[in-house]
Amino acid sequence: MSQSGDTSRRVEVHPGKEAVVEFDPELTFECVEECTWCCHHGVLLYEPDFLELANCASLSEATTQVRGEDFIRKEEKDREDHVGEDGEACFFLRDDGLCSLHAEEDWKPARCSVFPLSVSVEDGDIHVSVRDSAHEHCEGLNVSERRVVDHLDAFLPAVLWDLDDPETRREL
Numbered sequence: 001m002s003q004s005g006d007t008s009r010r011v012e013v014h015p016g017k018e019a020v021v022e023f024d025p026e027l028t029f030e031c032v033e034e035c036t037w038c039c040h041h042g043v044l045l046y047e048p049d050f051l052e053l054a055n056c057a058s059l060s061e062a063t064t065q066v067r068g069e070d071f072i073r074k075e076e077k078d079r080e081d082h083v084g085e086d087g088e089a090c091f092f093l094r095d096d097g098l099c100s101l102h103a104e105e106d107w108k109p110a111r112c113s114v115f116p117l118s119v120s121v122e123d124g125d126i127h128v129s130v131r132d133s134a135h136e137h138c139e140g141l142n143v144s145e146r147r148v149v150d151h152l153d154a155f156l157p158a159v160l161w162d163l164d165d166p167e168t169r170r171e172l
């Protein structure tokens with residue numbers, strides 16, 4: 001890990017693939033399963049994810065296109081738990097609060113791995129910070145000993161470095 005002039009650090013996440021880390025290196029994270037907050041929304045699908053999803057779900061049922069980009073759509077759920085204030089959640093969020101893609105296919109879109117982080121690109125470098133809304137809603141920040149900076153490969157799939165635009169700011 002190397003440190004630049006400001007508080008950001010350049011970290012090798014995968015062999016030959018570096019990211020500029022813009023959060024406190026002492027930040028820890030462990031997902032609190034009952035939370036499910038980040039699954040109450042639609043999810044951006046990068047092109048490789050869209051193709052992969054076609055192997056395990058009906059794209060016409062599960063996805064929608066907005067501003068020319070593909071998302072997993074959110075839908076109204078007939079339940080009180082694991083939904084947002086509008087009663088909706090991700091198409092794949094099951095009644096028990098588990099992701100059906102993760103639980104049944106052992107796979108999930110890259111965007112879901114990145115949460116609660118966000119990715120932006122500056123001068124050709126991938127920059128990673130904590131998503132603003134995560135500070136308010138994600139229950140998994142600083143509740144464990146697992147330092148995010150030591151496990152960036154789990155948050156940032158290698159495919160991000162191959163994309164024309166890996167930025168995560170686009171939301172449904």
Ligand code: SF4
Nearest residue numbers: 032035036038138140
């Ligand atoms: S918001 Fe955070 S704690 Fe909650 S399900 Fe998502 S990653 Fe886990």
Ligand code: SF4
Nearest residue numbers: 039090092093099112
């Ligand atoms: S695909 Fe799975 S992990 Fe991603 S938002 Fe939907 S339910 Fe959550």
